[in-house]
Structures are given as structure tokens and as C-alpha cells.
Amino acid sequence: MDFNDTTEEAKFRKEVGDWLSANATLKEDEESGSYPGMGEDDALSLAKKWAAKLYDSGWACLHWPSEYGGRGSTPIERVIWGQEASKYRIPGGFFEIGQGMAGPVLMMYATEEQKKRYLPPMAKGEEIWCQLFSEPGAGSDLAGLKTKSVLEGDTWTINGQKIWTSGAHYSDYGILVTRSDASAQKHKGLTYFFLDMKSPGVEVRPIKQISGGANFNEVYFTDVKIPDEQRLGSVGDGWKVALTTLMNERLAVGDASGPDFQEAFNLACGHDLNGDLAIKDGSVRDKLADWYCQSSGLKYTKYRNISALSRGETPGPQASITKIVSGNKLQEIANFGMDIMDAAGIVRPESADAEQNMYQMGFFGAAGIRIAGGTDEILRNIISEQVLGLPQDMRADKGIPFNEIPSSNK
Amino acid sequence: MNFEFSSDQMLLKDQARKFLESEESVKKAREVLEGEQTYDESLWRSVIEMGWTATTIPEEFDGLGLGYLELCVIAEELGRSLAPTPFSSSVYLATEALISLGSNEQKQSYLPRLATGEIIGTLAHTESTSSPSVENLTCELNGNKLNGTKIAVTDGDIANFAVVSAKEGEKAVLCLVDLSTKGVEITSQNTLDPSRSHASINFKDAEADILGADVDGWIALQEILDRAAVLFAFEQLGGAEACMNMAKEYAMGRFAFGRPIASFQAIKHKIADMYIAVELARSNCYFGAWALSTDAPELPTAAATSRVSASKAFHECSKENIQTHGGMGFTWEFDCHLYYRRCRQLAANIGSQAVWKNKLISSLERANQI
Ligand SMILES: Cc1cc2nc3c(=O)[nH]c(=O)nc-3n(C[C@H](O)[C@H](O)[C@H](O)COP(=O)(O)OP(=O)(O)OC[C@H]3O[C@@H](n4cnc5c(N)ncnc54)[C@H](O)[C@@H]3O)c2cc1C
Numbered sequence: 035m036d037f038n039d040t041t042e043e044a045k046f047r048k049e050v051g052d053w054l055s056a057n058a059t060l061k062e063d064e065e066s067g068s069y070p071g072m073g074e075d076d077a078l079s080l081a082k083k084w085a086a087k088l089y090d091s092g093w094a095c096l097h098w099p100s101e102y103g104g105r106g107s108t109p110i111e112r113v114i115w116g117q118e119a120s121k122y123r124i125p126g127g128f129f130e131i132g133q134g135m136a137g138p139v140l141m142m143y144a145t146e147e148q149k150k151r152y153l154p155p156m157a158k159g160e161e162i163w164c165q166l167f168s169e170p171g172a173g174s175d176l177a178g179l180k181t182k183s184v185l186e187g188d189t190w191t192i193n194g195q196k197i198w199t200s201g202a203h204y205s206d207y208g209i210l211v212t213r214s215d216a217s218a219q220k221h222k223g224l225t226y227f228f229l230d231m232k233s234p235g236v237e238v239r240p241i242k243q244i245s246g247g248a249n250f251n252e253v254y255f256t257d258v259k260i261p262d263e264q265r266l267g268s269v270g271d272g273w274k275v276a277l278t279t280l281m282n283e284r285l286a287v288g289d290a291s292g293p294d295f296q297e298a299f300n301l302a303c304g305h306d307l308n309g310d311l312a313i314k315d316g317s318v319r320d321k322l323a324d325w326y327c328q329s330s331g332l333k334y335t336k337y338r339n340i341s342a343l344s345r346g347e348t349p350g351p352q353a354s355i356t357k358i359v360s361g362n363k364l365q366e367i368a369n370f371g372m373d374i375m376d377a378a379g380i381v382r383p384e385s386a387d388a389e390q391n392m393y394q395m396g397f398f399g400a401a402g403i404r405i406a407g408g409t410d411e412i413l414r415n416i417i418s419e420q421v422l423g424l425p426q427d428m429r430a431d432k433g434i435p436f437n438e439i440p441s442s443n444k
Numbered sequence: 445m446n447f448e449f450s451s452d453q454m455l456l457k458d459q460a461r462k463f464l465e466s467e468e469s470v471k472k473a474r475e476v477l478e479g480e481q482t483y484d485e486s487l488w489r490s491v492i493e494m495g496w497t498a499t500t501i502p503e504e505f506d507g508l509g510l511g512y513l514e515l516c517v518i519a520e521e522l523g524r525s526l527a528p529t530p531f532s533s534s535v536y537l538a539t540e541a542l543i544s545l546g547s548n549e550q551k552q553s554y555l556p557r558l559a560t561g562e563i564i565g566t567l568a569h570t571e572s573t574s575s576p577s578v579e580n581l582t583c584e585l586n587g588n589k590l591n592g593t594k595i596a597v598t599d600g601d602i603a604n605f606a607v608v609s610a611k612e613g614e615k616a617v618l619c620l621v622d623l624s625t626k627g628v629e630i631t632s633q634n635t636l637d638p639s640r641s642h643a644s645i646n647f648k649d650a651e652a653d654i655l656g657a658d659v660d661g662w663i664a665l666q667e668i669l670d671r672a673a674v675l676f677a678f679e680q681l682g683g684a685e686a687c688m689n690m691a692k693e694y695a696m697g698r699f700a701f702g703r704p705i706a707s708f709q710a711i712k713h714k715i716a717d718m719y720i721a722v723e724l725a726r727s728n729c730y731f732g733a734w735a736l737s738t739d740a741p742e743l744p745t746a747a748a749t750s751r752v753s754a755s756k757a758f759h760e761c762s763k764e765n766i767q768t769h770g771g772m773g774f775t776w777e778f779d780c781h782l783y784y785r786r787c788r789q790l791a792a793n794i795g796s797q798a799v800w801k802n803k804l805i806s807s808l809e810r811a812n813q814i
Contacts, residue, residue: 035446035447035448035449035450035453035513035730035733035734035737036445036446036734037445037447037731037734037735037740038445038738039445040445043445110445113445114445299808299812303809303812313805313809316798316802319801319802319805320798320801322805322808323748323752323800323801323802323804323805324752324756324801326749326804326805326808327724327728327749327752327753327756327804328724330727330728330731330749330753331723331724331725331727331728331749331753332724332727333727334447334727334728334730334731335723335724335726335727337445337447337727338447338448338726338727338730340447341446341447341448342448352723355719355720355723355724358720359720359724411709411713414709414712414713414716414717415709415712415713415716417716417719417720418712418713418715418716418719419712421719422692422715422716422719423692424692424695424696424706424707424711424712424715425696425703425704425706425707426707427707427709427712428703428707
């Protein structure tokens with residue numbers, strides 16, 4: 035056990051640090067740590083510029099092989115990058131689905147030619163990908179999806195509807211799970227594709243979210259054509275490919291973004307409570323200590339998982355705990371932050387950079403994080419079944435052809 | 445960087461676990477709880493034979509001179525198996541106090557005998573139901589005479605000597621007291637966890653030898669407690685994980701409504717939450733172990749973080765383990781309560797959760813000022 039760098043690691047860290055300090059702004063030099071209030075267009079162009087800069091300097095998708103636009107880094111080097119980058123204010127929020135989920139799936143299932151075509155622009159942030167999985171009737175129960183795919187010759191025709199598709203409105207490509215055989219059992223009749231979001235028959239309609247923004251969408255498919263070459267995995271094997279995607283999603287999800295221990299601590303050091311600084315208050319210290327332990331526990335859990343990865347072990351669903359813990363922590367910290375600011379905490383500030391905004395955005399964001407990419411409840415199921423080996427839930431849909439399973443609309 | 449114990453350390457851990465299982469440590473904890481003896485002497489002798497009491501004692505004082513990482517993995521297994529021995533008092537507290545503060549003469553006199561288990565030590569700090577502070581300490585050292593009373597001293601009726609906190613004038617000091625010396629009166633105290641012995645100790649002009657003559661006793665004590673906190677946290681971690689596993693096993697075998705209770709989500713999610721608490725604690729403990737073993741500047745923060753999260757994990761797991769067992773969990777016969785009791789004992793014996801949370805935030809305040 036050694037939390038210090040080896041000589042090589044120290045060298046790598048210095049290289050990372052030098053590059054970041056020349057190209058990015060330290061969080062502590064800024065009013066707040068992210069860009070909570072920036073409009074989507076501005077944020078996107080900023081993020082694209084940043085991604086291209088990373089790519090051009092060889093810092094994009096560290097762990098990908100270099101022929102696909104990555105750096106071929108070791109897991110430990112990723113940790114070091116993450117540690118150093120966390121000190122800086124780094125634009126993001128657009129490429130995670132592509133680089134974290136679609137990329138790894140293409141790497142496993144696409145042809146060499148497709149990998150050479152799609153991975154580098156994904157790494158560079160030139161092309162953005164979205165995840166077309168959830169449907170109105172299939173979220174937690176993803177395998178209950180109904181969007182239909184029919185093969186004729188070499189071409190598939192897609193009809194149906196997806197929902198909650200983050201970033202569909204600015205995405206160039208999407209990964210899509212469909213039902214190719216409704217008479218097979220639920221998990222057996224699925225087929226997985228990627229497609230061009232500009233294909234005729236794809237219609238994206240924004241959904242207004244609780245925060246007032248509209249980052250996710252409904253996506254309608256009307257006779258959308260997909261060439262068979264864009265199928266990933268065998269016909270009827272889509273569930274397996276989807277699971278690979280979801281496993282990567284859980285690895286890719288970092289901590290919930292928003293104010294964390296340090297922000298809450300700073301806030302408590304700068305505000306009065308009961309006639310003294312809030313940080314002097316016992317109940318404030320109690321909460322801060324809990325959050326510190328959670329943040330630090332998650333940080334080192336991630337490191338331990340990386341150590342397992344370096345030893346060649348496949349990281350299991352252990353990674354699920356990150357989202358449960360950080361989503362709930364964010365929700366608590368957001369409420370705490372506003373509470374500290376007393377009645378003024380809920381007033382929408384003029385400037386997006388104002389302290390209130392970070393907590394107000396976290397207040398809404400956390401509610402979404404606890405649902406997106408597997409709800410808290412589903413993740414607890416995954417931990418109990420896949421990590422601890424407890425029995426699966428009793429299911430009412432086992433062994434039945436998909437088209438005979440009871441559903442909300444029936 | 446490498447965030448795991450080495451394969452040698454994992455082997456040691458595995459051996460320790462198997463050894464404690466073969467010694468039927470949990471059963472012995474129950475026997476001590478139910479019987480008259482204050483600890484299990486045969487288990488203690490075996491622990492000594494394994495060399496564990498000598499782990500971190502330098503070779504020049506007849507110890508093994510191993511690192512703290514080794515001691516951490518042993519601690520986890522002792523916690524998992526509820527070992528009813530004075531190990532924590534003698535090793536994490538008394539031995540460590542001597543290693544860090546003892547004069548060469550004191551080390552010569554105590555450490556070799558601690559290594560061989562010939563003597564047992566403990567820390568006597570608590571005086572009342574108020575959490576101790578420099579201001580409220582009432583034990584007094586005058587010259588080499590100690591007066592006052594300590595209570596809830598873990599292993600106080602087993603130990604041969606104690607490291608005692610006291611006031612010398614306005615300042616806090618630590619001193620070594622031979623517990624068989626004239627003027628020392630020991631009275632066993634019944635506690636919630638009789639699988640570990642406790643006593644009150646009254647000192648009347650008892651002869652005491654100052655420990656760490658040229659240091660601030662209060663600060664020195666906090667440093668000792670920080671180091672011990674990591675080791676206690678590993679015991680708590682082991683206990684927490686044992687409870688999680690007990691809950692899991694019971695839930696798999698117990699049927700209700702025609703199915704194993706482990707298939708009810710309320711139970712599954714409860715056990716998933718135990719797992720989360722244990723994993724967070726484990727990760728924090730690993731960082732604590734590293735900070736302890738390297739004497740890193742982060743030690744005070746890392747120690748408090750390990751302690752707070754391991755206390756929390758053990759609390760969660762030991763109470764929800766009882767819940768998972770239903771009525772069986774509330775019986776004397778099942779082992780659930782042994783862990784529930786030990787959890788409370790470990791949570792109390794080097795300061796409460798509130799104290800450690802406050803230490804954690806204070807250490808972060810200091811770190812943020814730099
Ligand atoms: C901000 C945001 C972004 C998203 N982005 C995307 C995206 O880009 N692409 C995409 O495909 N999807 C996306 N989603 C969809 C997300 O994956 C689903 O919302 C999620 O899986 C839950 O499905 P649902 O909404 O149908 O809720 P439901 O599945 O109906 O769940 C409702 C409630 O029932 C509980 N529940 C359901 N089943 C069980 C069970 N077996 N045991 C216990 N409780 C259960 C859930 O935990 C939840 O509390 C996004 C969602 C959000 C909020």
C-alpha cells in the first residue's frame with residue numbers, strides 16, 4: 035500500500051500538472067467550480083474547444099488505445115489525471131455518453147473500419163453521441179422496451195419512441211436498443227444498433243425539466259432506416275450489449291457534479307449562524323464530518339477499484355455505490371447550502387456565478403442524478419444481487435413471451 | 445501508487461482469520477460475557493505466541509519491528525472475531541504510548557515484556573460522564589505521587605500498568621503507574637459489553653513515573669489516540685463486515701411467505717446499505733492505515749475519517765443485523781447482541797462519535813489555514 039507516487043508516477047503527474055496549469059484555470063482562482071448558469075450553446079462550444087485541445091495535446095480518452103484517439107494510459111495514470119484535473123475548472127457534460135458508454139461498446143462490437151471512423155471524432159469531441167435506451171414504458175425495466183426493428187434485405191426499419199434521451203438535440207449519433215422479436219421472451223428479442231441522429235424519420239422533442247431547462251428529450255422513430263452493418267452484436271443479443279453499456283455507464287459515472295464537502299466547508303466558514311460563524315456550530319460540524327467521510331470513502335473506493343483493474347480484475351458492480359452515495363450527498367449539501375444562506379438562499383441570483391446558484395442547481399440536479407442511469411433502488415438491487423449474491427426479485431414476467439407480459443398501458 | 449495491502453499482508457490477514465476461527469474466538473467472547481473471567485487467557489496466550497503483541501515493537505526491544513499495515517490487518521480480524529483479550533488496550537494504546545513517548549529506560553523496562561505478553565498495559569483517561577478535557581481532568585500528579593480516580597478503564601482489572609492522564613498544576617501530563625503498587629485500588633465495573641473487562645481505578649498517593657517529560661501531555665495524548673483510532677477503526681470494520689455477512693447468511697436461509705427473506709427488497713436494500721457503509725469505511729481505513737504506517741502529515745485527518753466512518757458502519761451493521769434476524773436477533777442465544785455490544789464498547793472507548801467528528805473538522809480547519 036502506498037498512496038505516494040512512484041518516480042514514474044511523479045513524472046507523469048508533473049507532466050499532467052504542467053499541461054493543465056498552462057491550459058486551464060484553477061478552481062480556487064475562480065468564484066465557483068463549474069459553469070452552472072451558462073447557456074447550453076455557450077457551454078457546448080466551450081466544451082468542444084476544450085475537448086479538441088485535449089485531443090490535440092494527446093490527453094483525450096486516456097485509457098483508449100492511441101489508434102482510436104486515446105493515450106493508452108494505465109489505470110493509475112487515469113487516477114493521477116483525475117486528481118490533478120479536479121483542481122481545475124474544466125468544461126464538460128457533453129461527451130460522457132459517447133466516451134464513457136458508446137465508445138467502449140463500439141470497441142467491443144464494431145468492425146475495425148467503424149472503430150477507425152467513429153472513435154477518433156468521439157475522442158475529439160467533434161461528434162456527440164446519445165443513449166437511446168429508455169422508453170415511456172421501460173426505464174428501470176429497460177428490457178421491457180418496445181421500439182420495433184424489422185429487417186428487410188440489409189436494412190432495418192425502426193418505429194417507436196424513446197424518452198429521457200439526454201442531449202439528443204445536439205447529438206450526431208446514438209446507441210439504440212430495439213425489439214426485433216416480440217414473440218420471444220423479454221430479454222431474448224432485443225437488437226442493438228448505432229445510428230445517425232440526422233437520419234430521416236428521427237424527430238427530437240425537448241422535455242422541460244424540473245429545473246426549467248431541457249437537456250433531455252423524447253425521440254420519435256418513424257420508418258427510420260439503419261443499415262445492418264450498424265448492428266452491434268447478434269440479432270436477438272441486444273440485451274448482452276446493453277448490459278456492457280450499462281456496466282461502463284456505472285464506471286463512467288463520476289461523482290455527482292455540484293457542491294461537495296469543500297464548498298460546504300467554505301460556505302460555513304464565511305457565513306454567520308446563531309451569532310457566530312456557521313463552522314463553529316456543532317450541528318454544522320456534524321454534517322460536514324459525515325460528508326467528508328463519504329467523499330473520502332468514495333475517493334478511495336474508486337482508487338481501490340482502479341488497483342483491482344490494474345491487477346487485471348474486471349471491476350464489478352461495486353462501482354454502483356458511487357452514484358447512490360454522491361447523489362444523496364449532493365441533495366443534502368444543496369439543501370444545507372441554501373439553509374446556511376437563510377431566507378436569501380432561495381432567491382435566484384443575478385449572476386450565474388453567485389454562490390446561491392451552485393446550491394440551487396444542485397438542489398434540482400441531485401434529484402435527477404438519483405434517477406438517471408439506474409435509480410437508487412435499482413442500484414441497491416444490483417449491489418445485493420450481483421455483489422452480495424442475494425436472490426433476484428420475484429418477477430411476474432419470467433418465461434413469458436414478451437407480447438403477453440402485463441404492462442402499464444394494458 | 446497502490447491502494448491495496450500486499451499479498452504478504454493479505455496472507456497474514458487470512459492466517460489471522462483462520463487462526464481466530466480455529467480458536468473459536470466468538471464462542472470465547474460469549475464465555476467471557478457469561479462467565480466470571482475477565483478475558484480469555486488461552487486465547488491471549490495463543491495471540492502472544494503468534495507474535496501479534498510484538499508486531500510494531502522495534503527489534504532492539506525484542507519486538508518484530510513490523511509495520512503498522514500488518515497490525516491493521518490483525519486488528520480487522522480481531523474485530524471480526526470479537527476476540528476477548530486485552531489486545532487493543534495493551535497494543536494500540538499502552539505499547540504505542542511507550543514507543544512514541546517513552547524514555548530509553550522506560551522502553552527497556554516495558555517494551556520487551558509487552559512484546560512477550562509478560563505484562564499488559566492500558567490507558568486510563570475517563571473520569572466522569574463528561575468527555576475529558578484539559579480543564580475537567582481531576583487526577584493530579586504532585587512530584588511522583590498520583591491522586592484521583594479513573595473510571596471505565598478497559599482492561600483496568602487485567603492490566604499490570606496504565607498510562608494515566610493527569611494534571612500537573614495547570615498542564616496535562618501522562619504518567620506510567622504500576623497497578624500493583626501501593627495506593628492503587630482497582631474495582632471491576634460492569635458494562636454493556638462484559639466480553640471486555642472494565643474497571644475503575646483509584647489512586648491515593650500512588651507512585652507514578654512521568655511519560656514524555658518534555659512534551660505537552662494533552663497534545664501527546666491526542667497523537668496517541670489518533671494512531672490508535674486507525675487500529676480501532678480496523679477492529680470496527682471487521683465487526684461491521686461480520687454483521688453484514690451474518691445478516692446475509694441468515695436472510696438466505698430464513699423463509700417467510702414461501703420465499704427466502706433475502707428476496708424481499710426491504711431486506712436486500714438493507715444489506716446493500718450495510719455493504720455501502722462497510723466499503724466506505726474500508727476505503728477510509730486503508731488511507732488511515734497508510735497515513736499511520738508512513739506517519740504522513742494527513743494522519744490526524746485520516747485517523748478521524750477512519751474512526752468516524754468505521755464507527756458508523758459498525759453501528760449500522762450491528763443494529764440492522766438484529767433487525768434482519770427478527771425475534772431470533774433479540775435472543776441471548778444468537779450472537780447478534782455480542783456484536784451490538786462490542787460495537788458500543790468500541791465506539792466509546794477512545795472518545796465518542798461527536799468527539800471524533802469535531803476532531804475531523806478541526807484538523808480540516810487547520811489544513812485549510814495553511
Ligand atoms: C436527468 C436524466 C437523464 C436521463 N438520461 C437518459 C439518457 O440519456 N438515455 C436514456 O436512455 N435514459 C435516460 N434517462 C432515463 C433513466 O435511465 C430512467 O429514468 C431510469 O432508468 C428510471 O426509469 P423510469 O423513469 O421509467 O422510472 P421507473 O422505472 O418507472 O421507476 C419509478 C420508481 O420505481 C422504482 N422502481 C422501478 N423498478 C423497481 C424495482 N424493480 N425495484 C424497486 N423499485 C423499482 C424506481 O426506483 C423509481 O423510484 C435519464 C433520466 C434522467 C432523470
